[in-house]
Amino acid sequence: MTQAFDAAEQQALLETRVEAALALARRLGADACEVGASVDQGIGVSVRDGDVESVELSRDQGIAVTVYVGQRKGSASSSDASEASVHDVVEKALAIARYTGEDPAAGLADAELMARHLPDLQVHHPWPLSTEDAIELALTCERAGREVEGIRSSEGASLSSGEGVHVYGNSHGFLGGQRGSRHSLSCLLIAEDAAGMQRDYDYTSARDPRALRDAAEVGRSAADRTLRRLGAQRLSTGRMPVMFDPSLASGLVGHLMGAIAGGAQFRQASFLCERLNTMLFPEWFSLVERPMEVGALASSPFDGDGVQTRDNVFIDQGRLASYMLSAYSARRLGMTTTGNAGGARNLRIEAPLESREALLARMGTGVLVTELMGQGVNGVTGDYSRGAAGFWVENGRIQHPVEEFTIAGNLEAMFQGLVGIGDDIDTRGSIHTGSWLIDEMTIAGG
């Protein structure tokens, strides 16, 4: 990379800045305060048709201050981390706290919950990559894809590589720093037949560049994914089993987490209100969180409140065992934080897994969904209706691509109707799961 980035030096700088902001806030009248600061740097290159399209160098920084005056709260942030600007931000946060209303639940997490065990979780793997090498990798990826017979053109291949430091501190005396990196390579290709054009893509993404898939293999896989969409047919309207590709099944876990998040619970904006300790899934299904997993995408020893993260069990043998709580939402609900300020970190499924073939065989006749479109998920009612594309399956075998249909149901019924999970686990995101087979949904087609 052409820009120098010394993560240790940056972390020390941010720590000094956070401590200074905390001291200033206390001096100016905050009873309690918390400050987050970050610096991120990266390179992004994109190539198209064998030539460079763009090279982008990014460097972002920011500081965010929250103050509490009694039970009143004020927040302010800036991308300018100069001393004068930090002073303005603290003053602005305090000014806001003069106007906001009293909130009995406002405040920092309890001091005794602050993280004390701060191991290096090995999520920082910088990639000393020159612009030229970045371009070469993207070109290799795109070339491999374009060379596959039947590919008409390319929307390009992109490589991005970045690293950053985040520091959080609060007036309990907690100060924690996290360095991290993320690298990814993607390719988007177009194929065409008499019926028109189709596009699809593939990507690889990891914290450690050595864990990325081979560039040419990503390009070829993008080509295969694009070509298999040609000749897509419509589906007729009716009810049938639906299998979700792993990258989409993780979205279903995301909808669940949204519904059991403390914020959705105390706002009563969830289809799973007051469902703690009830059966939501078949009893062979459990969902756990592993925030301290070494090298994983979302690993961190402390959460957004500075609270020590912990292994959580959200679904225990089908039963909703815990909500996902921050210090604030826990107080609102009269519960204890689960160390989830800022969300869930590394969700894993615990269930008997089957091969993709076995799962398709179990489905028999139905639709395998490989793409979803739109935002048709209602977190308040659980109603689910989304645009989709994928493959028609008969007797457990993929027959032909299908498109321009919707799949609809209700998330609660879909969770109850979970039939099986594949061993084809997608590890690119922070939710790891294989395919999900759901017993029945409504398909609307032509």
Next chain:
Amino acid sequence: MTAQTSSMLDQAREVLLAPGGLDLDSLDAGLGHAMGPGIDYADLYFQRSWQEGWSLEDGEVKEASYNIDGGVGVRAMAGEKTGFAYSNQVTADALAETGRTASGIVRSGQRLSSASGIQVHTSARYAGIDPLTGLSAEDKIAMLKQADRVARAVDPAVEQVSASLSGVHEVVLVRASDGTQAVDIRPLVRFNVSVIVVRNGRRERGSAGGGGRYPMSRLRDDNVAERFAREAVRQALVNLEAVDAPAGQMPVVLGAGWPGILLHEAVGHGLEGDFNRKGSSAFAGRMGERVASPGVTVVDDATLADRRGSMSVDDEGTPGQCTTLIEDGILTGYMQDKLNARLMGMAPTGNARRESFAHMPMPRMTNTYMQAGEDDPEDIIRSVDRGIYAVSFGGGQVDITSGKFVFSANEAYLIENGRITAPVKGATLIGNGPQAMGRVSMIGHDMELDSGVGVCGKEGQGVPVGVGQPTLKLDELTVGGTES
């Protein structure tokens, strides 16, 4: 130079350049670094924004936040290649470094010089003001509390009310090697209300909101707190009665206004210059051809006064304009930025937009709407034996290559024998853009623009947009309900 442009230029100089010791003359030096060997175009984009947000929950304004963001983005281009770098710091050193970084995309070739800056003359589409100052903190809190009171008074089923008020004051200055120099001061405000209603164990949500490029005080003067609170509760109560939506192909009538999101997805994205230059849009190469039913005229109009999607100048300094995309069903125009216009041998249309200085500009929509037709909306409903009447939508998405688009209704009704009957649960509608536009069979005379809530996402960048349309009938669209 008009008085307003001159005073905006002074402001831009003061807030964007002076703090880092820069003046207008130092921009030439900055451009000089970006105009490295082989570079044929470069631009500097200075931006500073002040944003505040207030939110109410449980009858109290418990949260408020303030954000200051700013910096400079430097772009250098050679043919189809773009180099881009940005900095939070706006100093001569930072300009030199980002300029050299951006121009590093090519290392050899002729060194061109940039033209001296000439201020772009443009008609202001909104007042260049700070929208945050017109209301006191007490006024802002009072508006939010009023929304809460009104919503709770409408119906005892209302369990939760959340309301938010937000505003952005943004100052931008563009200086490009082609001599363009432009300033803009862009206010943007918004008020939103969302409610949860519970009756007989059934829970539903309703929401309403809007705003535009004007002072926050206009939101108070327009009494939006009360209007949006009533509207959010009305929608939630309708949804409490909703039955399962039908599944399958059927006629769909779309209400006027916000349902114009159909055009944004089904047509708009596919007519952005970059996708057409690259040939990846389902509309590529179809200029002059019929792409919609006769009577369908769609424009992208940045010039509407005070609208959320309006731009006095775009983010490359090109004046905002009204571009006819489809005229009487015939494809007549693309939306262009400078890069794609140059490569396609066309003129820029003032559609270059970027989320911030830290993002590269792309061709984007502004306010996209369909012009009114001649049909009476009631006749349109009467013409349908069995179908759906959809009046509010949550959002949409398009695959511009295959033309497939979706948009999700959050308030819709059954039409049976020419009459609107039961409300139905939210459902996603799916279609193919060019096909769907060919199935528009009736166009109402009731053109309406949305209330000012749209955010369009493209390649990870969000920008505010507007949509609009009259009541429309599509003879056939796939409705993604659960009742097959």
